[in-house]
Amino acid sequence: MTAFNDESGSGDALRRSLGVNRRRFLSTCTAVAAGAVAAPVLGASPALAQDRGRGHGHDHGHGRGHVLVPPGRRGIILYTVRDATARDPLASDLPSGFREVFKQLARHGYRQVEFAGYNQHANAPGGASLESVAGARLLRSWLDDYGLRAQGNHGFIPPSWPLTSADVDRFKQHLEIANILGMDHMGTGGDPTGSSYRADWDVAADKWNALGAIARREGIKLYTHNHDAAYGFLLDGGPLDDQGRPTRSSGIRKLEYFLKVTDPKLVWLEMDIFWAHVAQYKFHTYTAHDGSTRKKVFDPAGLVARHNKRYPLFHAKDGVVSTTNGMGYDMVPFGTGVIDYTTFFSRVGDRNYHNPMVEDDNSPSATDPAQSLREAKISYDNLAALRARRH
Numbered sequence: 124m125t126a127f128n129d130e131s132g133s134g135d136a137l138r139r140s141l142g143v144n145r146r147r148f149l150s151t152c153t154a155v156a157a158g159a160v161a162a163p164v165l166g167a168s169p170a171l172a173q174d175r176g177r178g179h180g181h182d183h184g185h186g187r188g189h190v191l192v193p194p195g196r197r198g199i200i201l202y203t204v205r206d207a208t209a210r211d212p213l214a215s216d217l218p219s220g221f222r223e224v225f226k227q228l229a230r231h232g233y234r235q236v237e238f239a240g241y242n243q244h245a246n247a248p249g250g251a252s253l254e255s256v257a258g259a260r261l262l263r264s265w266l267d268d269y270g271l272r273a274q275g276n277h278g279f280i281p282p283s284w285p286l287t288s289a290d291v292d293r294f295k296q297h298l299e300i301a302n303i304l305g306m307d308h309m310g311t312g313g314d315p316t317g318s319s320y321r322a323d324w325d326v327a328a329d330k331w332n333a334l335g336a337i338a339r340r341e342g343i344k345l346y347t348h349n350h351d352a353a354y355g356f357l358l359d360g361g362p363l364d365d366q367g368r369p370t371r372s373s374g375i376r377k378l379e380y381f382l383k384v385t386d387p388k389l390v391w392l393e394m395d396i397f398w399a400h401v402a403q404y405k406f407h408t409y410t411a412h413d414g415s416t417r418k419k420v421f422d423p424a425g426l427v428a429r430h431n432k433r434y435p436l437f438h439a440k441d442g443v444v445s446t447t448n449g450m451g452y453d454m455v456p457f458g459t460g461v462i463d464y465t466t467f468f469s470r471v472g473d474r475n476y477h478n479p480m481v482e483d484d485n486s487p488s489a490t491d492p493a494q495s496l497r498e499a500k501i502s503y504d505n506l507a508a509l510r511a512r513r514h
Contacts (some may be wrong), residue, residue: 188511191468191478197506198235198274199228199481200438202312204495206487208243217492220247222265224496229269231500232507237264237436237480238276239312241300259303266304273304274478275393275436277312277348284330287348295335298341308435309338310346310393314353315381320368321359324377328384335389346391346436351450353378354402354421357411372409374419382430391433395482397440397454399423400462404451424470439464439479439506456498457481458505468509483505 201208204224207434209357212219218227220243228236241258245251249261266273279297299308315327331347338345354376361371382392403421411417427434441460442452452460481502486495 145479147355188513191474191509192506193474194477195234196479197233198237199233199499200237202239202240203482203486204499206495211244212245213246221262222248223270225265225271225505227496231503233503235272235478237274259300264305273306275306275308275310280311298338298343301343308344308346310348312348314349315347320357321357324380328381331390332386339389343392346393348393349378350398351402351405354407360412371412374409375449388432391435393436393442394427394434395438397442401450401452424467427471435478437477437479438482439481453481454485456483459504465509
């Protein structure tokens with residue numbers, strides 16, 4: 124097994140502590156040596172807390188099995204607390220800016236973070252933008268101070284194809300930043316394409332394979348984060364419309380096709396488990412090539428289980444049932460909803476490989492500035508409390 128594929132080796136740990144990329148690290152080492160799913164995952168949690176300020180308590184493990192998410196794998200995407208990183212430290216006593224937010228998240232128990240860009244309030248230490256080599260070194264020093272590890276970033280993915288030289292240069296700068304921060308992964312918060320047509324997904328695959336090859340040379344795994352639309356059905360056959368495009372489906376989902384046509388050594392994925400369950404609610408029938416309507420219910424855990432190593436990252440986002448918003452769920456803090464995470468994490472397994480990042484888009488509040496960090500604590504406690512069921 125190469126150092127690139129070593130998930131827990133001492134070499135990678137040393138490389139991250141030095142903040143250098145794998146290629147540079149390996150060349151240095153060489154020089155030194157020379158010198159010397161089954162059913163859909165739906166179900167109610169033990170208690171349903173509609174109040175955003177309350178979780179459903181701790182599970183003390185009575186009658187239950189092993190911890191499903193080990194302490195070192197418990198993370199949060201900083202988008203959940205974006206109001207805190209953007210807060211003016213001169214106008215509030217609450218944690219403000221990256222450094223103080225890192226400190227608070229570490230107190231809550233988190234050991235990993237995923238960035239959603241590198242901007243903060245201008246009055247916070249380091250200034251407004253830390254999207255630079257110097258800014259990354261500052262961020263890395265704070266992460267190290269509070270025992271946190273960066274696992275990824277929703278950052279810059281070149282929009283054009285074929286790639287322009289300017290976009291490639293900027294992409295490489297983000298890879299350099301990722302290496303300084305000690306990340307194994309770098310990605311984006313958007314789908315590879317918003318299209319439903321196979322030809323457009325083929326183009327997206329070519330682009331992502333090319334970008335993934337650039338990232339791999341710098342020791343980084345490139346990933347795409349997906350919402351519900353990417354789990355809709357691919358239009359790949361049947362009668363053509365007036366623009367010559369297919370109108371019916373073989374029943375394969377868009378992202379399943381993307382997994383098939385991208386190189387598993389170059390392209391990875393981050394499943395947002397909430398949005399995957401929204402897709403389960405929304406996309407359960409399709410029109411086949413022969414015009415018949417067929418039923419096919421999406422099984423998020425089953426997709427991960429079939430492509431396990433391609434999903435190093437998750438967004439752990441919860442929801443309560445909604446029959447009015449068209450999605451099937453309203454977002455709530457992790458562990459206070461009905462998505463059966465005990466079953467999900469048990470089915471996907473590989474608990475020492477996957478990295479669940481807590482997320483709640485709605486945690487920032489215009490009227491309660493302490494809410495997002497308070498809910499981050501609720502979510503952490505509920506993530507830590509997950510135990511496998513004993514049979």
